[in-house]
Amino acid sequence: MAAYALEHPIVAVDVVVFRVHQERLEVLLHRRREEPYQGIFALPGVAVRVDETLAKAAQRALSEKIGWPEGLLKCVYFEQLAAFDAIFRDPRGRTVSVAYLALIHQQPEMPPQDIQWKSAIQVASEALPFDHTEIVATAITRLQGKIRYTNIAQAFLPETFRIDELHKVYETILGHELNLANFRIKLLKLDLIELFKVLTEAPTEKGGRPPHLYRFKQDLLATVERDFL
Amino acid sequence: MAAYALEHPIVAVDVVVFRVHQERLEVLLHRRREEPYQGIFALPGVAVRVDETLAKAAQRALSEKIGWPEGLLKCVYFEQLAAFDAIFRDPRGRTVSVAYLALIHQQPEMPPQDIQWKSAIQVASEALPFDHTEIVATAITRLQGKIRYTNIAQAFLPETFRIDELHKVYETILGHELNLANFRIKLLKLDLIELFKVLTEAPTEKGGRPPHLYRFKQDLLATVERDFL
Numbered sequence: 364m365a366a367y368a369l370e371h372p373i374v375a376v377d378v379v380v381f382r383v384h385q386e387r388l389e390v391l392l393h394r395r396r397e398e399p400y401q402g403i404f405a406l407p408g409v410a411v412r413v414d415e416t417l418a419k420a421a422q423r424a425l426s427e428k429i430g431w432p433e434g435l436l437k438c439v440y441f442e443q444l445a446a447f448d449a450i451f452r453d454p455r456g457r458t459v460s461v462a463y464l465a466l467i468h469q470q471p472e473m474p475p476q477d478i479q480w481k482s483a484i485q486v487a488s489e490a491l492p493f494d495h496t497e498i499v500a501t502a503i504t505r506l507q508g509k510i511r512y513t514n515i516a517q518a519f520l521p522e523t524f525r526i527d528e529l530h531k532v533y534e535t536i537l538g539h540e541l542n543l544a545n546f547r548i549k550l551l552k553l554d555l556i557e558l559f560k561v562l563t564e565a566p567t568e569k570g571g572r573p574p575h576l577y578r579f580k581q582d583l584l585a586t587v588e589r590d591f592l
Numbered sequence: 593m594a595a596y597a598l599e600h601p602i603v604a605v606d607v608v609v610f611r612v613h614q615e616r617l618e619v620l621l622h623r624r625r626e627e628p629y630q631g632i633f634a635l636p637g638v639a640v641r642v643d644e645t646l647a648k649a650a651q652r653a654l655s656e657k658i659g660w661p662e663g664l665l666k667c668v669y670f671e672q673l674a675a676f677d678a679i680f681r682d683p684r685g686r687t688v689s690v691a692y693l694a695l696i697h698q699q700p701e702m703p704p705q706d707i708q709w710k711s712a713i714q715v716a717s718e719a720l721p722f723d724h725t726e727i728v729a730t731a732i733t734r735l736q737g738k739i740r741y742t743n744i745a746q747a748f749l750p751e752t753f754r755i756d757e758l759h760k761v762y763e764t765i766l767g768h769e770l771n772l773a774n775f776r777i778k779l780l781k782l783d784l785i786e787l788f789k790v791l792t793e794a795p796t797e798k799g800g801r802p803p804h805l806y807r808f809k810q811d812l813l814a815t816v817e818r819d820f821l
Contacts, residue, residue, distance in 0.1 A: 370642050372603045374688050413599050413686045417677045446675050446690045448646045457642045459603050459690070461675045512741070 372448075372457040376420045377408035377495065379444065379502040380429075380465040381483060383519045383535050388506075389480040390499055392491075393428045396477075399454050400492035404479060406499070408460065417443065421463040429478060440466040440518040440583055444502055452494045462498045464505060466518035484538070510536050514555055514579050523559045523576040526550075554580060601677075601686040605649045606637035606724065608673065608731040609658075609694040610712060612748045612764050617735075618709040619728055621720075622657045625706075628683050629721035633708060635728070637689065646672065650692040658707060669695040669747040669812055673731055681723045691727045693734060695747035713767070739765050743784055743808050752788045752805040755779075783809060 380391035392404040407428035411420040418441060425431045425439075444462040452458065487500040509515045510533060519532050526547050534541055550556050559578045609620035621633040636657035640649040647670060654660045654668075673691040681687065716729040738744045739762060748761050755776050763770055779785050788807040 372640055372642055374601045374603055411601055411688070413601055414679060416679065417675060417688065443674055445672055446646060448690075450643060450645065459640070459646065461677075461688070461690075 372459045374411040374417075375408055375453075375458050375460040376411055376417055376424055376463060377406045377447075377460050377493075377498055378421050378424050378463045378465050379406060379499055380425070380439070380467060381502070381506065381519075382467050382470065382480065383532050384470070384480065386531060386535050388483040388503070388535055390483040390486050390502075391429065392479050392481055392486070394477040394479075395492070403492050404481070405492045406462075406495045410458075411461075417461050418463070421465070425465070435469070438467065438469055440515070442505075444498070444505060447494055447498055449494055460494075460498075462502070464502050466506075466515070468519050468521060506536055507538075514581060514583060517579045517583055523578045525574045526577055529556070529577065556580060601688045603640040603646075604637055604682075604687050604689040605640060605646055605653055605692060606635045606676075606689050606722075606727055607650050607653050607692045607694050608635060608728055609654070609668070609696060610731070610735065610748075611696050611699065611709065612761050613699070613709065615760060615764050617712040617732070617764055619712040619715050619731075620658065621708050621710055621715070623706040623708075624721070632721050633710070634721045635691075635724045639687075640690075646690050647692070650694070654694070664698070667696065667698055669744070671734075673727070673734060676723055676727055678723055689723075689727075691731070693731050695735075695744070697748050697750060735765055736767075743810060743812060746808045746812055752807045754803045755806055758785070758806065785809060 382389050382391075391407070393407050395401055395403055395405050407424040409420055409424045409427060411417060415423070421441065422433075422436050425436060426433065442464045444464045447460045447462055450457065452460070483499060483503055487496060487503055490496060491499065506515070516529060516532050516536070520528060527543065529550070530541065530543050530546050533546065556577045557580050559576045561575050562573050564573060611618050611620075620636070622636050624630055624632055624634050636653040638649055638653045638656060640646060644652070650670065651662075651665050654665060655662065671693045673693045676689045676691055679686065681689070712728060712732055716725060716732055719725060720728065735744070745758060745761050745765075749757060756772065758779070759770065759772050759775050762775065785806045786809050788805045790804050791802045793802060
């Protein structure tokens with residue numbers, strides 16, 4: 364049994380945490396404390412223990428490598444991304460990594476050093492350690508796909524929001540401009556969002572019309588069935 | 593290092609092979625030759641070797657457990673489904689299984705016993721060994737989702753086909769009827785399929801109008817971007 368087990372790959376998890384910040388999709392990296400790639404920024408990840416699920420291991424990666432408290436982890440949207448299995452992806456030996464996609468709205472206080480939010484698009488075109496560049500690129504593709512037909516965008520927003528805030532999240536993730544008026548009509552037509560209330564005062568000193576506050580009609584990830592068939 | 597490795601899960605693969613046969617979505621099962629669950633029908637699967645990728649292990653599961661030759665494996669569409677990780681999913685010890693979705697059009701000759709095509713819907717509501725019922729149910733959901741916005745249906749069809757043959761594949765997978773005239777218009781409008789040729793004779797003795805043969809415009813899994821945004 365021992366020999367049998369040793370001939371098989373180790374299972375790890377790596378977590379791609381995204382936030383939308385200042386009109387930029389950002390990914391969370393930490394500076395590695397150990398070899399290999401000591402001192403280099405990489406995705407948080409751990410080897411999976413025999414008595415924990417993959418999702419639990421992903422949460423442990425965020426608490427051990429990023430220092431997030433458990434309460435914060437509850438505010439994070441988690442989704443399994445894919446298994447990454449290149450034979451030589453880890454110089455320590457054969458490791459299959461199940462990557463997780465995590466989306467966050469709140470921006471936790473974090474130790475100023477050894478933790479960084481970096482532009483996801485930039486990271487996906489640079490050389491992170493292991494196969495982390497490929498994992499980030501896969502996560503971006505998944506997010507860009509899902510935002511088109513689900514309500515996943517709400518993971519990046521407070522419970523109620525102005526339409527231009529939601530619009531900006533979509534533009535940031537898709538990476539191109541969207542007509543604001545058409546955008547509002549389409550999201551209402553898809554029954555994704557609803558009007559929550561109309562504020563009596565404009566939120567900024569600039570004045571203008573009092574803003575409408577919207578909210579998503581359903582909890583995170585009730586998939587919108589588009590009317591293709 | 594030995595103790596470290598032994599504390600971690602084994603990585604396995606399980607493969608959900610679907611075909612559409614006689615207006616039924618069917619999944620391929622084999623009768624287990626070994627304990628646990630000896631003699632019971634289950635998905636083909638193997639433990640992943642230290643020097644093989646997950647996809648290679650999935651192909652090995654089909655050659656070892658189903659007896660498929662390598663040439664046939666090349667005709668199968670493969671896609672990673674998800675990792676299944678319940679702590680007690682395998683009575684032999686902690687095993688994380690990365691499941692694969694495989695779609696096939698050609699129906700290979702197979703040993704008549706110990707291999708069965710079963711109704712996927714029926715299997716997903718029955719008790720297969722391990723967590724294979726959950727894996728099949730997840731595979732059905734993935735397929736039903738993808739057929740709505742990709743050209744994945746072509747995996748179940750020859751290169752050219754009549755519109756009613758394609759229509760039947762969609763109805764079978766989605767599990768409900770679709771208006772044939774609307775269906776044809778929508779698929780042409782989405783630019784998914786194109787007219788290949790008009791046969792000069794009707795293909796059956798029933799007569800009627802000579803049939804139009806269609807084909808998919810792009811290779812398998814060029815995702816159709818729907819016009820939501």
